Amino acid sequence: MVARGEEVISSILELTDGMEEIPSSHLVPSELRPTTKLDDWGPIPVIDMSLKDRNVLKKLVGDAARDWGVFQVINHNVSIPELLSVGEEVKLFFHRPCENKVKLELEPLKILDTEVYYTGDNTKEDLHSLYWAESLVCLWKSWSKITEKVTRSSDLIFPGGNEAFRSGTNEIVMGCRILTVEVLHLLAEYLGLEAGFFSDxxxxxxxxxxxxxxxxxxxxxxxxxxxxxxxxxxxxxxLYQDEAGGLQVKKNDVWYGVQPMTEALIINIGDCLHIFSNAIFHSVVHQVLVNEKAHRLSLAAIYYLEQQTDMTAPDSLVTEKRPRMFKSLSAHDYWTMIFNERREHKFPKSLNGLEALRDFIRRPQEQTA
Structure with missing residues (x-):
C-alpha cells in the first residue's frame, strides 16, 4: 500500500515557479516511476473513421480494441479547431491566480453533487490516478438538457461570460457523443451483436x-x-492530448508512447467494456509522463453506463474456449467497489481495474456457458 502525501498545496502550477525539487507529497514510489522516454512511440493503431467499407472499418476498430485496448482516430466528428480554441480558454483558467481558481475547489466526497469543480492538487483525492496535474471537471451526468448544463458550467468557470468556451464546448460535446456512439456501434457489430448493444x-x-x-x-x-x-x-x-505528448499505454508488459497527432483523438477501452465483452476487448493500462520544458494539456471525455446496467456478457460471447469470465456484476456495483477501495487507500492496486476484477473472475467450477 502506498500512502498519498499530506502536504497542503493549492496549485501545482504556481508551485513550479523557481522549483528545483519535487515536494515529498508528489514523489512517485520508485517502483512506479517511468522506465522509458517520453518519445518512445509505439505502433498504436490509427484508424480513419471516414472509410466507406464498414466491414473493413469495424474490423480495424475491433482488432485494435482486442489487441491494444486503445487506438487513435482521424476524420472523426469532433472539430479540432474548436477543441484547440476551447483549450486556449482552459489554459487561461489554469493560469489564473490561485485564489480565483480555488473558488471552484470542493471536498472530494462532494464531487458527485456538483457540475463543475477544480482540483489544484490531485494527490488530495484517492479517486483517481492523477499526480503532477491540475484538473477542471465538468460533470454532466445524464444527457438530458445537455446544452443547458454546458451553459451553466461555462458560467461557473467564467462568471463574466466566455462565448468561445461555451459554444466551443457545446460543439465538442455533440461531436464526442457522435464519435462515441459510432465507435460503440462498430465494436458491437464486430462481436456480432446489435449495433446499439453497448450505446443503448x-x-x-x-x-x-x-x-x-x-x-x-x-x-x-x-x-x-x-x-x-x-x-x-x-x-x-x-481523449485529446496536445503536442507535448506524454501518454503511454501498456501492452505485454511493455510501455509504448502514444505519438501526438494534431487531427487525432485517442479512444481508450474502459473496465466496463472489458467486462461487458467477456474480456474480448481489453481495458488499457496507461500512464502520463511529464517533462521539463513544456506544460501539457489534455481533455478526457468520459462515458459511463447507466448505473443499473447488468454487465453480464451475452451468451453469444461465451464459448468452450472462452468461458464466462466474470460473475454477475452491475455497473453500479463495480463503481462502488472500485471507488470504495480507492477511498480506503488500496493504492495503487485499486487504480488498475484488471487487478481489482480478480475477485469477480469466475473460478473453473463456476464457469458455465
Whole structure:
C-alpha cells in the first residue's frame, strides 16, 4: 500500500515557479516511476473513421480494441479547431491566480453533487490516478438538457461570460457523443451483436464528464508522473492530448508512447467494456509522463453506463474456449467497489481495474456457458 502525501498545496502550477525539487507529497514510489522516454512511440493503431467499407472499418476498430485496448482516430466528428480554441480558454483558467481558481475547489466526497469543480492538487483525492496535474471537471451526468448544463458550467468557470468556451464546448460535446456512439456501434457489430448493444446502455441516461487536465513542466520528471498507471473504470474514453505528448499505454508488459497527432483523438477501452465483452476487448493500462520544458494539456471525455446496467456478457460471447469470465456484476456495483477501495487507500492496486476484477473472475467450477 502506498500512502498519498499530506502536504497542503493549492496549485501545482504556481508551485513550479523557481522549483528545483519535487515536494515529498508528489514523489512517485520508485517502483512506479517511468522506465522509458517520453518519445518512445509505439505502433498504436490509427484508424480513419471516414472509410466507406464498414466491414473493413469495424474490423480495424475491433482488432485494435482486442489487441491494444486503445487506438487513435482521424476524420472523426469532433472539430479540432474548436477543441484547440476551447483549450486556449482552459489554459487561461489554469493560469489564473490561485485564489480565483480555488473558488471552484470542493471536498472530494462532494464531487458527485456538483457540475463543475477544480482540483489544484490531485494527490488530495484517492479517486483517481492523477499526480503532477491540475484538473477542471465538468460533470454532466445524464444527457438530458445537455446544452443547458454546458451553459451553466461555462458560467461557473467564467462568471463574466466566455462565448468561445461555451459554444466551443457545446460543439465538442455533440461531436464526442457522435464519435462515441459510432465507435460503440462498430465494436458491437464486430462481436456480432446489435449495433446499439453497448450505446443503448450509455445514452441518454449514462453519466458523462469532461476532464481537462493540465500537467505543468516538472524540474525532475523522472521522480513523478502526471498520472500513475491505471485503467479507466468507465465504458469508454475519448481523449485529446496536445503536442507535448506524454501518454503511454501498456501492452505485454511493455510501455509504448502514444505519438501526438494534431487531427487525432485517442479512444481508450474502459473496465466496463472489458467486462461487458467477456474480456474480448481489453481495458488499457496507461500512464502520463511529464517533462521539463513544456506544460501539457489534455481533455478526457468520459462515458459511463447507466448505473443499473447488468454487465453480464451475452451468451453469444461465451464459448468452450472462452468461458464466462466474470460473475454477475452491475455497473453500479463495480463503481462502488472500485471507488470504495480507492477511498480506503488500496493504492495503487485499486487504480488498475484488471487487478481489482480478480475477485469477480469466475473460478473453473463456476464457469458455465
Amino acid at each position: 446502455h450509455c445514452f441518454p441516461e449514462g453519466s458523462s464528464l469532461f476532464r481537462w487536465n493540465y500537467y505543468p513542466s516538472c524540474p525532475r520528471p523522472n521522480e513523478t508522473l502526471g498520472a500513475i498507471a491505471h485503467t479507466d473504470p468507465n465504458l469508454l474514453t475519448v
